[in-house]
Amino acid sequence: MTRAELIDHIAEKQSMLCVGLDTDLDRIPKHLLSEEDPIFAFNKAIIDATAEYCVAYKPNTAFYEAYGLSGWQSLEKTVAYIKANYPKHFVIADAKRGDIGNTAKRYAKAFLETMNCDSITVAPYMGADSVEPFGGIPGKWVIVLGLTSNAGAEDVQKLMLQSGEYVHTAVMDKVHSWFSDDELMFVVGATRPDELAKLREKYPTTFFLVPGVGAQGGSASDVIKGGMIPGDYGLLINASRGVIYASDGEDFALQAANSAKKLRDEMKANM
Amino acid sequence: MTRAELIDHIAEKQSMLCVGLDTDLDRIPKHLLSEEDPIFAFNKAIIDATAEYCVAYKPNTAFYEAYGLSGWQSLEKTVAYIKANYPKHFVIADAKRGDIGNTAKRYAKAFLETMNCDSITVAPYMGADSVEPFGGIPGKWVIVLGLTSNAGAEDVQKLMLQSGEYVHTAVMDKVHSWFSDDELMFVVGATRPDELAKLREKYPTTFFLVPGVGAQGGSASDVIKGGMIPGDYGLLINASRGVIYASDGEDFALQAANSAKKLRDEMKANM
Numbered sequence: 001m002t003r004a005e006l007i008d009h010i011a012e013k014q015s016m017l018c019v020g021l022d023t024d025l026d027r028i029p030k031h032l033l034s035e036e037d038p039i040f041a042f043n044k045a046i047i048d049a050t051a052e053y054c055v056a057y058k059p060n061t062a063f064y065e066a067y068g069l070s071g072w073q074s075l076e077k078t079v080a081y082i083k084a085n086y087p088k089h090f091v092i093a094d095a096k097r098g099d100i101g102n103t104a105k106r107y108a109k110a111f112l113e114t115m116n117c118d119s120i121t122v123a124p125y126m127g128a129d130s131v132e133p134f135g136g137i138p139g140k141w142v143i144v145l146g147l148t149s150n151a152g153a154e155d156v157q158k159l160m161l162q163s164g165e166y167v168h169t170a171v172m173d174k175v176h177s178w179f180s181d182d183e184l185m186f187v188v189g190a191t192r193p194d195e196l197a198k199l200r201e202k203y204p205t206t207f208f209l210v211p212g213v214g215a216q217g218g219s220a221s222d223v224i225k226g227g228m229i230p231g232d233y234g235l236l237i238n239a240s241r242g243v244i245y246a247s248d249g250e251d252f253a254l255q256a257a258n259s260a261k262k263l264r265d266e267m268k269a270n271m
Numbered sequence: 272m273t274r275a276e277l278i279d280h281i282a283e284k285q286s287m288l289c290v291g292l293d294t295d296l297d298r299i300p301k302h303l304l305s306e307e308d309p310i311f312a313f314n315k316a317i318i319d320a321t322a323e324y325c326v327a328y329k330p331n332t333a334f335y336e337a338y339g340l341s342g343w344q345s346l347e348k349t350v351a352y353i354k355a356n357y358p359k360h361f362v363i364a365d366a367k368r369g370d371i372g373n374t375a376k377r378y379a380k381a382f383l384e385t386m387n388c389d390s391i392t393v394a395p396y397m398g399a400d401s402v403e404p405f406g407g408i409p410g411k412w413v414i415v416l417g418l419t420s421n422a423g424a425e426d427v428q429k430l431m432l433q434s435g436e437y438v439h440t441a442v443m444d445k446v447h448s449w450f451s452d453d454e455l456m457f458v459v460g461a462t463r464p465d466e467l468a469k470l471r472e473k474y475p476t477t478f479f480l481v482p483g484v485g486a487q488g489g490s491a492s493d494v495i496k497g498g499m500i501p502g503d504y505g506l507l508i509n510a511s512r513g514v515i516y517a518s519d520g521e522d523f524a525l526q527a528a529n530s531a532k533k534l535r536d537e538m539k540a541n542m
Contacts, residue, residue: 156398
């Protein structure tokens with residue numbers, strides 16, 4: 001998907017919402033467990049209910065891998081379902097991969113070609129030769145961890161370098177020099193709105209994928225105030241549990257839609 | 272697998288060799304492509320041929336994921352085959368995962384329980400809450416990236432902190448404080464023998480998984496000189512392409528065995 005297509009979709013929907021598909025058999029409504037593929041049945045219902053209010057879906061691959069072969073199958077079916085029925089929606093394989101050369105190319109093939117996602121999240125600890133191989137595939141994006149929303153961000157990303165910079169900004173500068181804004185996004189956590197605003201100043205035209213809204217405590221309006229690029233938007237704001245587990249009853253899809261609509265309305269009011 | 276069991280196996284074999292199963296349909300012998308599952312057929316032949324000379328196997332999960340569902344199936348069959356036929360061999364899921372809390376727990380479940388590997392490689396960029404969840408599973412190990420063997424290690428791991436330490440040593444110190452030596456290993460590249468010796472001084476009782484021998488240019492005897500713990504060994508030395516692709520003809524398994532034996536002999540002479 002091109003940058004222009006993504007921006008058009010955001011403008012059309014007046015939404016930057018990305019719905020995180022962290023699907024967990026222990027949390028989905030009990031009545032779905034008798035389905036042949038309960039994970040896919042849940043995802044399909046959530047996707048059909050929320051597609052109107054969001055512009056992206058982000059399956060977290062760990063949740064699928066945890067179920068082995070059948071989980072991998074549910075993930076493939078989910079991505080294929082989105083691509084067939086909602087082709088404007090941007091699909092993020094939240095895989096947080098990071099390995100070198102040939103191996104990185106394999107991951108790019110797995111998620112961007114075989115599975116046909118639009119993008120994959122990548123961890124930068126191994127440096128250039130673990131990140132660059134994800135670039136250069138037309139219409140595909142690499143989403144690199146910058147400053148994450150979890151407490152552990154202090155342990156590595158927020159260490160102070162001799163140069164007076166934090167590790168994460170030094171890393172983001174390097175990563176930024178390897179790609180164009182048509183194929184690179186950064187992960188920047190919503191739980192750090194002041195830092196999000198500073199990173200927006202540093203990278204005024206790069207899309208940010210912002211997790212941490214809702215269950216993790218960040219607010220969509222704060223994120224938009226600190227991070228929106230006028231005209232270009234430049235944000236995908238992710239909510240996972242707060243949307244998909246809004247209810248565990250028969251009405252789960254309706255409640256997910258309501259929850260997604262509420263977030264879309266908050267975004268629309270601030271765009 | 273316990274530390275004592277791993278050490279006993281190393282002593283028995285006089286080998287610290289780990290064979291990396293980076294299995295690629297473009298590189299395996301052509302005559303295997305007519306098999307029902309060529310990846311598994313190749314792995315099975317390589318495992319049967321090399322088990323005598325090594326103590327561990329390390330499938331790199333990217334190679335399997337690149338083939339989607341069928342690749343994932345080949346990976347599960349490969350791990351099950353090793354566990355059933357060579358139960359003393361230590362199995363490393365070289366997955367380089369790194370994600371927080373619940374997600375990390377999912378990955379731990381996927382590879383250490385569902386797939387029953389002995390260990391998984393983990394990237395530390397997201398900090399404590401992305402690494403600690405892999406601990407505390409009896410007999411299972413977390414193998415954290417310390418200083419890797421690739422050129423990109425300079426981009427993040429070798430940045431100098433205000434404290435006068437490199438990023439990688441600050442990270443390794445923290446990680447080391449979260450686990451016991453019965454469940455933690457570090458990845459330390461063979462292409463940096465002087466630095467391997469320094470890290471051994473810092474962490475005298477922690478196992479290191481050392482990639483970069485053979486195709487990447489490191490030497491097993493240098494690694495042993497710089498990194499072996501007397502009596503305890505403390506090293507798994509990985510070779511992938513140099514062993515498994517020693518020949519692409521009908522004799523591939525025999526040549527892989529010869530290549531593994533040569534490495535074992537070099538290790539034995541230096542142990």
